[in-house]
Amino acid sequence: MSKKTGSASGSKNQTGKASSDGMGLSELLKGNKEQKTLKDLFQDGLKDMLSAEKQLVEALPKVAEAAHNEDLQNAVEHHLKQTEKHVQRLEKIMTYLKVESGSKECEAMKGLIKEADEIIKNFPEGPVRDSALIIGAQKVEHYEIASYGSLCELADVLGMSKIHDTLGRTLDEEEQTDQDLSDLAQDINDEALESEGESHEDYNSSGSGSKGKKGYGSSL
Ligand SMILES: [Fe+2]
């Protein structure tokens, strides 16, 4: 990404408002003119994922504690162990490539974790919170899948076959976790719906939608 050139108090963007990172839009678009390579992009991606995985290691115990369903708790704890392994793999790759992790922070993961915190704050413990936690966890997995998928492609194009295979193992695990969460979601969503008793609306049945067994299906 481009270098920060704004003042400590934050520069103004084209609408006159200071942007959150102190950089105006025109400055952002001008960007850093320093030539960058695919290798730079790859290394930047490794740093991003190391930050993302480390943030997850910090956040997942809280998510496990917030989950009500035992299977979900176990899934989150399993994911934590896997995430610790992902950190180790990345550190090994970065040591081999002599890439310093530096101070790069994955802003996307920071945001996703913030959303999970909001879920925990806004939904009391129970099946509906569990459903929401699974949605949050799957957003995380999809970010990881996209990131590791891209890193695998870059490792491939850069001729780093062993690194490609190591990242590919992590990618496979992320995809499996996502699938496991989808399977778990079916049971937990059913549990959440049952906990609402007869008060829910059935959107699958034909009819104009009302409490109980009628729904909105035919109006779409
Ligand atoms: Fe991971």
Ligand SMILES: [Fe+2]
């Ligand atoms: Fe993951």
